[in-house]
Amino acid sequence: MLLSVATVAIALATGFAAGRLLPFASIAASVSAPAAVVADPELPATITLSERKLANVQLQIEKAKSGPLVRAVSATGSVGYDQLHLARIRPMARGRIEALDVNAGDRVVAGQRLAVLDNFDLSAAHSRVLGAEAALNQAKAQLKAANAAYDRAANLIRSDLVTQAEVETRRATVATMEADLRTKQAELQQYREEEARFLPMRAGTAGAAPDGDQPTLDTRGAIVAPFAGVVDSASVAKGEIVDPATSILTVSDLLTVWIQADVAERDLGTIKVGDAVEVRVKAFPGRVFTGRVTYIPDAIEPATGMAKVRCEVPNPDEALRVNMFATVTILSPQGGDAVMVPSESLQEVNGQSVVFIPAGDRQFAWRAVRTGQVANGKTQITSGLAADTPVVGEGSYWLKAALMQSTIPDQG
Numbered sequence: 001m002l003l004s005v006a007t008v009a010i011a012l013a014t015g016f017a018a019g020r021l022l023p024f025a026s027i028a029a030s031v032s033a034p035a036a037v038v039a040d041p042e043l044p045a046t047i048t049l050s051e052r053k054l055a056n057v058q059l060q061i062e063k064a065k066s067g068p069l070v071r072a073v074s075a076t077g078s079v080g081y082d083q084l085h086l087a088r089i090r091p092m093a094r095g096r097i098e099a100l101d102v103n104a105g106d107r108v109v110a111g112q113r114l115a116v117l118d119n120f121d122l123s124a125a126h127s128r129v130l131g132a133e134a135a136l137n138q139a140k141a142q143l144k145a146a147n148a149a150y151d152r153a154a155n156l157i158r159s160d161l162v163t164q165a166e167v168e169t170r171r172a173t174v175a176t177m178e179a180d181l182r183t184k185q186a187e188l189q190q191y192r193e194e195e196a197r198f199l200p201m202r203a204g205t206a207g208a209a210p211d212g213d214q215p216t217l218d219t220r221g222a223i224v225a226p227f228a229g230v231v232d233s234a235s236v237a238k239g240e241i242v243d244p245a246t247s248i249l250t251v252s253d254l255l256t257v258w259i260q261a262d263v264a265e266r267d268l269g270t271i272k273v274g275d276a277v278e279v280r281v282k283a284f285p286g287r288v289f290t291g292r293v294t295y296i297p298d299a300i301e302p303a304t305g306m307a308k309v310r311c312e313v314p315n316p317d318e319a320l321r322v323n324m325f326a327t328v329t330i331l332s333p334q335g336g337d338a339v340m341v342p343s344e345s346l347q348e349v350n351g352q353s354v355v356f357i358p359a360g361d362r363q364f365a366w367r368a369v370r371t372g373q374v375a376n377g378k379t380q381i382t383s384g385l386a387a388d389t390p391v392v393g394e395g396s397y398w399l400k401a402a403l404m405q406s407t408i409p410d411q412g
Contacts, residue, residue, distance in 0.1 A: 046365045047402045054362055059395040061358060062342055066387035069338040070331050071270055072375035075309070077261035079281070079324040082312070085253035087226045089114070093121040094243040097236055098221070102249075104234050108225040114249055115236070117221045125195040132188035139184040143177035150174050229253035254318045259291070261328040262306040271296065271332045277311045278329040281320065289313050289320060293330060331375055339385060340378040342393040346371065347400040355385060356392040356399045364392065364399050 049057070099116040102108060150170040156162045229251045236248040259279055263271065273296060279289040291313030300307050311328060313320065320326075347354050352368045359365040372380030385391070392399060 043403070044406055046359050046363050047399065047406060048363050049399075049402065051362065053398075053402075057395045057398040059399070060393040061390050062345070062393040064339050064341045064381065064385050064387055064389045064391055066337050066339055069334045069336050069373065069380060070375040071334050071373050073263060073267045073271055073330040073332060075261040075263045075267075075328045075330065077259045077279075077311070077326045077328045079320045079322055079326055080258045080260055081252055081254075081322055082256045082258050085227065085229065085256060086232075087229075087251045088247040089223060089226075089249040089251065090244050090247050091117050091119070091223065091242050092244065093117075093119050094241070095119040095122070095221070097238050097240050097242060097248075100234070100236065100238045102231045102234060104231055106231045107229070108231060108251065109228045110225055112225045113222045114225055114231070114251075115223045117223055117242070119221045122195065122221060125191065125197075128191040129188065129195050132184065132191045136181070136184040136188050139177065139181040143174070143181050146170070146174045146177040223249070225251050227251070227253060252322075254315055254320070254322075257313050257315045257320050257322070258294075259311040259313055259326055259328060261309045261311055261326075261330070262301075262304065263309045263330070265300055265305050265307065268296065268307055270334075271309065271330050275333075276331040277313065278331065279311070279313055279320075280327045280329075281324050283321075283324065284319060287319075289315070329375075334373075338372065339381040339387050341381055341385070341391055343374060343377055343379045345391045345393050345396055346379055347396050349400060349403070354400070355381075356396050358390055358392070366399070366403060 096118040097115055098118045100114075101112075101116075102114050108114065150167070150173070153162050153167045153170045157164065157167050230253075232250040232252045234249050235246075236242060242248055259277070261277075271293060273293050275293045277291045277293060279291065280287070281289075291311050293309060294312045295310035297307050297309070309330070311330075341355060345355050346369075347356075349366070353371050354366050354368055356364045356366050367384060369384035370382045372382045374380070
């Protein structure tokens with residue numbers, strides 16, 4: 001086998017040195033070539049492999065298929081967070097971290113407590129609520145006493161033990177107490193609303209403290225995970241004073257990632273939102289991650305002439321990591337159908353693209369074709385081959401070698 005390949009290589013080199021290429025032969029009527037192909041009687045229309053050689057080369061036969069014409073746009077990019085599933089958590093107000101329940105790398109579920117904040121503003125608001133509740137209770141007690149005094153006066157006036165003026169005075173006191181009660185109720189409602197603005201969550205829904213020796217804490221100051229994910233960073237320590245200007249925790253969900261692909265300006269007219277995407281990274285050779293284009297920017301990067309095209313890629317096993325370098329292929333349908341063959345079916349003979357077609361028992365005919373776009377391991381055939389025609393895929397190189405060897409004169 002190696003001797004055959006070496007012989008072909010020597011023959012090709014001899015042809016180039018002489019300033020010419022080996023010519024094509026006429027094609028049999030059953031596998032006629034396009035009119036543009038130059039025929040030559042020295043190149044046989046078919047080649048026949050021995051049973052032993054056919055077993056060694058292990059040819060794969062596939063059919064030319066008619067399907068949607070797709071253009072492949074190649075780009076480089078990097079893996080990033082899905083910004084819709086990335087939370088940079090800041091405290092609602094200035095305060096002290098009383099407890100920190102998680103570390104970077106921990107997995108959390110939605111609603112799980114991450115930390116407890118002694119919220120200075122919340123503490124003040126809560127104190128005002130407690131004061132307003134006490135004042136309201138006092139007003140209720142005073143109103144109850146005023147109503148009791150009025151009822152007694154109303155009963156005593158029938159026995160002429162009190163004057164009408166006394167009854168009217170006690171009635172006025174009841175009215176004053178009722179007005180004061182309504183004022184206290186309004187103040188309490190106001191303070192409760194102020195307190196609610198400082199609450200990061202509803203009271204009582206925070207998770208329990210992770211350790212039994214944790215002090216009892218006001219759960220209304222709990223900071224919780226907004227969704228299930230991983231704690232990407234924790235830039236705070238227990239006892240530290242924090243404020244709303246600084247992010248203290250980052251929670252990310254890597255089940256979906258964004259790939260920012262650098263697409264050349266010349267290719268922007270080809271792609272569109274919704275196009276399929278194939279992503280490959282060096283960490284997983286041979287593996288293809290699939291997704292779709294979700295955003296095409298309106299502006300080009302002035303320094304590079306590229307557009308940062310966003311691709312959304314599912315990442316269920318979280319194999320893709322943030323900042324990984326990625327090779328991106330955007331598969332953009334161009335409209336209409338085309339005849340496609342596996343790219344490995346094509347061989348070049350004397351500057352022409354050729355495919356090999358089974359033509360009987362261990363026989364193969366070659367056919368010159370014209371090619372178009374290449375996408376997803378397939379090459380478009382623009383002329384020279386009909387759909388559903390069987391062609392040799394993997395292993396076609398050995399047929400090319402046998403074809404070229406057949407033109408070498410027998411030296412005896």
